[in-house]
Amino acid sequence: MLADKPGPQVERVGRTSAVEGPGETLALRGAWERNIPECVACHGPSGVGVGDAFPPLAGQSAQYLASQLTAWRQGTRKNDPNDLMGHIARSLTDDEVKAVSAYFAGLTDQGAAR
Template sequence: MRYSTHLLLAGALSALAGSPVLAQGDAARGQQWASQGDGSGAPCLACHGANGEGNDAGGFPRLAGLDADYLTKQMLDYRSGARVSPIMQPNVDSFSEAQIRDLAAYYAGLPSRSVTVTGTVSDELLALGETLANNGNWDSYIPPCATCHGPGNRGVGDSFPALAGQSPNYLSQQLKAWQSGQRHNDPNQLMAAVATRLSDQQIEAVAAYLGRLNASDDGEVKP
């Protein structure tokens, strides 16, 4: 439903602008590429889970329900090296852009589901994370994550990915990668500016909180 609305909208916009419709991937073909990989290593589901739900212990992000254009950009960035990951680059570097769009369409079309988080953290840490996510910390010039990542931090459009229900280990690794400069593929350094202001404790707190949110419903912290 959302997919066809998107297509209609894209069609209407392109008719107005007289430009071609943005290429959309084919989810059925994407499922096939996901189950076989690009031939150079393990299939996607070995790390990202049978339903794209991710694996927190391994730090493998959930892909299910993320925006198709966001996923496409990230895979193209791994392929070109604009996003540095020795683990991910070999998984996509033999795919064509059309195959990458197919994979993105497949994962974007799966129901959003939170990664399984094991272990408990203190209520104080979760409360600190909730404050950062929804109110920021203006003493340190940290804006609320939700101003860009949307209500409930469930993502907005193709630029601001969902953080709710994402693997806490993955979230904190990415924030640290921006701090060290290893990840630098964000438009206008929007994320680098935020990540470099976070302390280690704030990273742990916000990642723990966000990872425990429901990816698809009212955004309550799970019991």
């Protein structure tokens, strides 16, 4: 069961929270005009991860997150089901990759960085 798995202790940021800046906007709202769903729709509230299929984003290093997104953009990471993340990563701009990576990296067990 998911509840039995130790996960990062992250302050929950609700999807109805006010959003500030491009990273948080992508994370909680997405950019539907470009077919980008909000990251928390799949990665769980505050990006803590859901089961085995959706890895946690919260608390991972910004550098790691950005390098994974870049790998999808460049086609060097392509093992994801239905190209879900590939499509999303390719739809992001360089600045958005940086912003959203920094946003999730800043969500730690110290509480949401704001």
